Amino acid sequence: MKRLTCFVALLFSLIVSAGSAAQDASEPLLVEKQSFSFENFETLGGEVIPEVTIGWESYGELNEAKDNVILITHFFSGNSHAAGKYNGDDALPGYWDSIIGPGKAIDTNKYFVISSDTLVNAFPHDPNVITTGPASINPETGKPYGLDFPVVTIRDFVNVQHRLLTSLGIEQLHAVIGASMGSLQALEWSIAYPDMVERMVSVIGAGAMDAWTIMTLEHWARPIKNDPNFNNGDYYDAEAPLTGITSTLAMITQQAMHPVSMNMRAPKPEVLPEPALESVLNSTPVLDFLFANAAQRAPLADGNHLLYLVRANQLFIAGHEGDLASGLAKVKAKTLFLPAKRDLLLQPYLAQQAVSLLEQQGKTPGYDEIDGVWGHLDGLFSIQSKASRIEAFLETE
Amino acid sequence: MKRLTCFVALLFSLIVSAGSAAQDASEPLLVEKQSFSFENFETLGGEVIPEVTIGWESYGELNEAKDNVILITHFFSGNSHAAGKYNGDDALPGYWDSIIGPGKAIDTNKYFVISSDTLVNAFPHDPNVITTGPASINPETGKPYGLDFPVVTIRDFVNVQHRLLTSLGIEQLHAVIGASMGSLQALEWSIAYPDMVERMVSVIGAGAMDAWTIMTLEHWARPIKNDPNFNNGDYYDAEAPLTGITSTLAMITQQAMHPVSMNMRAPKPEVLPEPALESVLNSTPVLDFLFANAAQRAPLADGNHLLYLVRANQLFIAGHEGDLASGLAKVKAKTLFLPAKRDLLLQPYLAQQAVSLLEQQGKTPGYDEIDGVWGHLDGLFSIQSKASRIEAFLETE
Numbered sequence: 001m002k003r004l005t006c007f008v009a010l011l012f013s014l015i016v017s018a019g020s021a022a023q024d025a026s027e028p029l030l031v032e033k034q035s036f037s038f039e040n041f042e043t044l045g046g047e048v049i050p051e052v053t054i055g056w057e058s059y060g061e062l063n064e065a066k067d068n069v070i071l072i073t074h075f076f077s078g079n080s081h082a083a084g085k086y087n088g089d090d091a092l093p094g095y096w097d098s099i100i101g102p103g104k105a106i107d108t109n110k111y112f113v114i115s116s117d118t119l120v121n122a123f124p125h126d127p128n129v130i131t132t133g134p135a136s137i138n139p140e141t142g143k144p145y146g147l148d149f150p151v152v153t154i155r156d157f158v159n160v161q162h163r164l165l166t167s168l169g170i171e172q173l174h175a176v177i178g179a180s181m182g183s184l185q186a187l188e189w190s191i192a193y194p195d196m197v198e199r200m201v202s203v204i205g206a207g208a209m210d211a212w213t214i215m216t217l218e219h220w221a222r223p224i225k226n227d228p229n230f231n232n233g234d235y236y237d238a239e240a241p242l243t244g245i246t247s248t249l250a251m252i253t254q255q256a257m258h259p260v261s262m263n264m265r266a267p268k269p270e271v272l273p274e275p276a277l278e279s280v281l282n283s284t285p286v287l288d289f290l291f292a293n294a295a296q297r298a299p300l301a302d303g304n305h306l307l308y309l310v311r312a313n314q315l316f317i318a319g320h321e322g323d324l325a326s327g328l329a330k331v332k333a334k335t336l337f338l339p340a341k342r343d344l345l346l347q348p349y350l351a352q353q354a355v356s357l358l359e360q361q362g363k364t365p366g367y368d369e370i371d372g373v374w375g376h377l378d379g380l381f382s383i384q385s386k387a388s389r390i391e392a393f394l395e396t397e
Numbered sequence: 398m399k400r401l402t403c404f405v406a407l408l409f410s411l412i413v414s415a416g417s418a419a420q421d422a423s424e425p426l427l428v429e430k431q432s433f434s435f436e437n438f439e440t441l442g443g444e445v446i447p448e449v450t451i452g453w454e455s456y457g458e459l460n461e462a463k464d465n466v467i468l469i470t471h472f473f474s475g476n477s478h479a480a481g482k483y484n485g486d487d488a489l490p491g492y493w494d495s496i497i498g499p500g501k502a503i504d505t506n507k508y509f510v511i512s513s514d515t516l517v518n519a520f521p522h523d524p525n526v527i528t529t530g531p532a533s534i535n536p537e538t539g540k541p542y543g544l545d546f547p548v549v550t551i552r553d554f555v556n557v558q559h560r561l562l563t564s565l566g567i568e569q570l571h572a573v574i575g576a577s578m579g580s581l582q583a584l585e586w587s588i589a590y591p592d593m594v595e596r597m598v599s600v601i602g603a604g605a606m607d608a609w610t611i612m613t614l615e616h617w618a619r620p621i622k623n624d625p626n627f628n629n630g631d632y633y634d635a636e637a638p639l640t641g642i643t644s645t646l647a648m649i650t651q652q653a654m655h656p657v658s659m660n661m662r663a664p665k666p667e668v669l670p671e672p673a674l675e676s677v678l679n680s681t682p683v684l685d686f687l688f689a690n691a692a693q694r695a696p697l698a699d700g701n702h703l704l705y706l707v708r709a710n711q712l713f714i715a716g717h718e719g720d721l722a723s724g725l726a727k728v729k730a731k732t733l734f735l736p737a738k739r740d741l742l743l744q745p746y747l748a749q750q751a752v753s754l755l756e757q758q759g760k761t762p763g764y765d766e767i768d769g770v771w772g773h774l775d776g777l778f779s780i781q782s783k784a785s786r787i788e789a790f791l792e793t794e
Contacts, residue, residue: 218688276712279544280618307677315673
């Protein structure tokens with residue numbers, strides 16, 4: 001439990017000395033990872049998962065009325081660790097520690113903030129992650145599910161979180177807030193449980209996947225599917241498809257960034273480096289910067305989990321029925337959309353599409369762009385620039 | 398010789414009915430593919446290729462003084478076929494037919510326009526392509542070179558073209574013009590042969606590869622390197638790495654486009670399509686649109702050639718010595734840079750970097766952005782919007 005989520009660790013390591021996303025490390029919130037299990041979960045696709053276990057953590061205190069709850073939903077490569085530290089000597093706090101904590105935008109003196117790991121989390125071998133997916137043991141066979149695990153959707157992630165909240169007696173959400181894939185969950189929450197969600201914040205998000213993004217996600221899946229070790233997802237007794245996973249993680253890392261931030265951090269390209277001239281198979285320091293780092297993280301990920309996450313995202317359209325307008329018609333929550341201006345992965349037009357449809361329905365979604373040089377990752381590293389906007393939104397009646 | 402270059406054919410098929418890049422199909426210029434060979438070519442890396450053969454074609458007439466020559470250098474997935482048709486019944490003309498021809502911006506009534514296939518062309522199995530690379534027969538062994546072929550650079554492409562022009566008695570270029578990888582060659586021409594090049598036009602181009610783009614290119618290489626059939630480049634007696642090549646071509650196609658143009662052309666994503674819910678391995682119409690098309694073109698490409706092209710581009714820094722400023726210091730040509738406003742592959746900052754350095758050297762590069770919804774491909778499909786700018790530039794003294 002002392003390890004950091006590696007994806008976050010990598011990205012934070014990139015910004016060491018950048019100073020552009022300084023974390024407030026004073027008085028670290030100490031948090032504890034917990035576990036929640038239940039049986040016979042029926043998916044949106046009509047399949048039943050006999051046992052589901054997910055990890056979760058919380059910051060602040062649940063009040064007696066249980067009406068001060070803010071749910072944080074995590075991004076593709078993330079997990080429940082949104083704020084605080086598990087141990088005082090952890091190198092880094094959770095990914096949104098700059099806005100979650102005592103006196104911060106999401107004030108843990110006022111709110112009970114809770115966050116859980118999703119189903120099919122990308123990094124099931126990260127000791128901080130507790131998830132259920134293809135790498136989990138199928139109680140019917142005593143072996144990992146592999147591709148026998150049912151395809152799951154963002155709605156399923158939401159329904160699992162709903163079970164967790166119900167188990168805690170929580171029937172109302174002051175707000176649900178998420179970045180990237182977390183934004184899909186946040187929006188889906190406000191449609192699946194419209195009477196329960198009072199406020200919804202979508203950070204670097206979308207209302208539905210467009211063809212462009214569905215294709216982008218497929219590029220993340222193909223290196224794993226085409227890895228010689230993949231074996232139709234049945235590799236748990238043999239070598240894992242680590243080469244494919246490495247390609248996938250490297251693509252995700254790059255696409256979540258922007259040329260400005262990448263070029264600031266990466267080694268300067270050399271002029272006619274000897275090894276690169278000797279063979280097309282030889283690497284260079286620039287390539288090592290991206291791929292060697294991804295290779296280090298690959299063993300904590302699972303190939304099948306990544307494929308299931310890709311599929312869950314590809315299938316996303318808020319409400320999962322008819323068209324996007326039909327889904328958004330069910331939203332009762334106040335909404336705020338915060339795309340990142342230089343996002344190359346989920347460009348602002350995706351958030352704008354949802355905002356525009358909500359406005360056509362007579363609603364008043366808030367909209368503001370996060371400025372920064374990180375691209376998609378400005379949703380994490382530059383979120384502090386929208387702290388007061390988020391704080392004010394949470395205080396609206 | 399009747400086939401169209403498949404990459405171009407695909408992209409043009411995408412815009413059928415779009416009408417945004419209408420080709421002027423009246424009075425098609427009829428052109429003939431020719432071949433040029435020479436021996437003992439020494440690469441920038443100091444290796445010798447015993448025999449080089451490349452294809453070329455021309456439009457217009459070489460005047461007696463041989464001073465009306467415009468060289469067109471091709472993009473990554475392209476070849477010499479920049480304008481006209483090989484046969485009157487070809488479905489489509491060359492890729493820049495909208496600006497090359499009698500009375501057009503690059504007026505073949507005035508200029509002798511010539512274009513050649515590069516070394517290590519991506520599609521050596523396209524019957525319209527004549528190239529030398531790893532798939533060519535090594536005269537020393539009687540078998541394909543595979544990875545014994547020396548790594549080549551953009552400078553080598555230029556030097557081969559120089560040999561072709563010299564063989565035709567051409568010692569002066571009125572202009573050299575290229576898009577994307579063609580822009581790298583055009584700029585390199587003006588540094589390698591500064592007294593020979595009078596004008597240089599860089600379309601959707603760069604002065605040097607930055608770390609970001611070097612990484613992007615590596616994503617194109619890895620599916621081939623990691624294909625089980627790759628066998629260290631030695632697959633010519635066995636199955637080709639077509640699965641990897643398909644991934645690569647699909648990535649290139651997407652990255653050369655923009656969400657707007659892609660979403661206009663691709664099928665509308667379905668809500669909870671049954672096959673996609675049944676297995677993460679199942680495809681959808683959106684994915685087929687991209688990947689099935691790429692799979693169709695894959696047999697005309699060669700895996701090793703793609704790796705060599707990737708490497709040539711990764712190694713590009715204009716002048717190939719010291720830093721970019723040192724290379725650009727040698728430029729004597731008048732220059733014009735035309736990046737595409739919505740380019741996601743070679744974003745305008747790359748052209749701006751070269752322009753800024755040239756200005757610091759007291760030169761007066763022209764700069765203008767191509768507007769459109771195609772992204773990188775606006776350099777092909779929207780080039781007509783800059784026809785008068787190019788025409789005027791070619792008329793400057």
